Amino acid sequence: MNMATIGTLSSRYARALYAYALDNNEENKVYDEMKYLSYGFLSVPELKKFLQNPVLTLETKIQALETASGGNVTKCSKHFYEFIFKKEKHDLLLYIASAYLSVYRKAKNIVYVDLITAVEPDNELIESIKHHVLKEYNDNSVVEMSINIDPEIIGGFILNVDGKQLDLSIKGEIKNIRKSILNNL
Numbered sequence: 001m002n003m004a005t006i007g008t009l010s011s012r013y014a015r016a017l018y019a020y021a022l023d024n025n026e027e028n029k030v031y032d033e034m035k036y037l038s039y040g041f042l043s044v045p046e047l048k049k050f051l052q053n054p055v056l057t058l059e060t061k062i063q064a065l066e067t068a069s070g071g072n073v074t075k076c077s078k079h080f081y082e083f084i085f086k087k088e089k090h091d092l093l094l095y096i097a098s099a100y101l102s103v104y105r106k107a108k109n110i111v112y113v114d115l116i117t118a119v120e121p122d123n124e125l126i127e128s129i130k131h132h133v134l135k136e137y138n139d140n141s142v143v144e145m146s147i148n149i150d151p152e153i154i155g156g157f158i159l160n161v162d163g164k165q166l167d168l169s170i171k172g173e174i175k176n177i178r179k180s181i182l183n184n185l
Contacts, residue, residue, distance in 0.1 A: 007099075010092050014099035017080050018107065026074040031104045033069040033077050034097040040068030041094040051090050058085055065093070105144070111137050113145045114160040118153050118169070125157075133161060 001009075021027040041047055047068060051061050065081045066073045084090050105112055111133055115121065130143040154170035 006092060006095055009089065010095035010099040011103075013084070013089065013092065013096045014103050017076070017096070017100055018103045020080070021074070021076045024074075024076050026076045027104060027107075029074045030076050031101065033073050034100040034104075036070040037065070037068050037097040038094060038101065041097070044068070048091070048094070051093070058082070061085065061090070109138075109141050110144050111141045111161065113143055114148065115145055116148045116150050116153060116158040116160075116169075118149070118151050118155050118157075120149060121147060121157070129159065136161075 017030065018027060021030040047064065050056070050064055062078065062081050062085070066078065069077055084093060084096070089096075101112075104110070113129065113133055115126075115129060117125075126145065126147075130145065133143050134141055152171060154174075156169040156172070158169050158172065159166040
């Protein structure tokens, strides 16, 4: 399956899950579960292999997904997991979970910001970034921020917003200087 097909299918399943969760007034809890599930797939690569194991029962696989989704999951997520296995699309679950996060954020007017800093940022920097992001979008938006500490960027920060990146790190500056020097040789 190519990436375009994966993206299309994942988006369709995510929109269907969102509609189902919305109808059952569980979209907020499902959002949290999909965040946990995405993190589970990324931090435990063996989860995908576990779900593909033909020896394991469907019940065991569903229990593993529930655990990876934060434990006591909504009926929407449980039914969705069963449906995904019935359709033999469980290999798309990471993509579906990520697509659900995007669908939910768009519906709830949430701007997702990923901030990478060398040290723990202070509240002033966080609030300043939120303020600037809201100026770019609109005042009705809500900023959801993920903060990651990466000492390798030396100083400054890297900001990712809706697929756009602003690199104001020292490591990024050094890289740009090096590139400029090499281009002028």
